[in-house]
Amino acid sequence: MQRSDAVFKQVMAAFERESHLKLHNHPIHMSCDGDALTVTGEVPNIASKKRLLRLTQMRSEGTRVVDQLRVTAAPAVGDGELRTRICERLAQAVEFRHCVICARVKGQLEVLRGTMDAAGNDGSGVVEVTVDDGVVTLTGQVTSLSHRRFASVTAWWVGGCRDVVNLLELVPAEADGDDEISDALHLVLEADRRVRAEQITINVENHRITLAGWVATEAERRLAEQDAWCLDAIDGVVNRIHVRA
Known part of the structure; x- marks a missing residue:
């Protein structure tokens, strides 16, 4: 119990520094059971979920992390x-x-x-x-x-x-890597009609995505970042996209 409490405090402090968000209205819980650290609760979006899990893994000292975080669905859908x-x-x-x-x-x-x-x-x-x-x-x-x-x-x-x-x-098997993540995100941004993919540049290093370029609105900037967070097997997203004045 003490170990999970210590990890929880470290993770939540790091999350607030990194995301500038507080999750007081989204209770998060961590519990240790043998060789596993289970993270449960609800978060407002996929970016928060991925950030929390990554920070937990970084501070779990090799303990297996079990993901039971859920994103709040508003409105709820059957x-x-x-x-x-x-x-x-x-x-x-x-x-x-x-x-x-x-x-x-x-x-x-x-x-x-x-x-x-x-x-x-x-x-x-x-x-x-x-x-x-x-x-x-x-x-x-x-x-x-x-x-x-x-x-x-x-x-x-x-x-x-x-x-x-x-x-x-x-099928067939394929080795994963930074180039594969970049290819996938190019595919996603081109398919998302809410953003102009040609104005956004993508750089991936060690599975960490950095977005740059210029877009017309703050909403488009956030959407591009959200698309990146939706990708599986990434290690974070840095959004350096600028909004044209």
């Missing part, structure tokens, strides 16, 4: 509606035009586009969406790391998502 929205968005995305799209409904698999026989064909894959209490789980297989990351971002883009667990397999 699991069925959220699952439908995500499946529709995946089906509409050019990036997944060759993928079979499925939903897991009450334990039963529903194929919404394509056939399972086609899932193994060259250039295709399968994405299965399950939603439980606002937590989206993606299973199946895709053909690139960029597509794997883009699937998570697509789920986050749909309002009402509280967390995304991406279990998509990569």
Whole structure:
């Protein structure tokens, strides 16, 4: 208990210094159980969730961190509606035009586009969406790391998502790295019509993303950063984008 309390105080102090946010209205809890440190609670957005987890891992002294943080969904969306929205968005995305799209409904698999026989064909894959209490789980297989990351971002883009667990397999296997993260974020920004991707530059070092460039509004600046935070397997985002006067 004392160890988790000490880590908690260090993490929350570092979080406030880094993000300039206080989470008094979003109670966070940490508890040690054997070789695991579990982090629970609700946070206002994906950036807060990723920051808290990264800071916890940095201060956990090698202890395994179990993520049970959830993003507050406002307004709340029912699991069925959220699952439908995500499946529709995946089906509409050019990036997944060759993928079979499925939903897991009450334990039963529903194929919404394509056939399972086609899932193994060259250039295709399968994405299965399950939603439980606002937590989206993606299973199946895709053909690139960029597509794997883009699937998570697509789920986050749909309002009402509280967390995304991406279990998509990569076939064929592909080594991850800074270039792969950069490629994925270019893909995401180009697909997000709310931002002008050509005005934003991306630099990735040791899985840490730095954004630069010029945009028209503060809202666009924040959206670009939010897109970056939605990517899986990153180590932070630094936003140096300027807003034109």
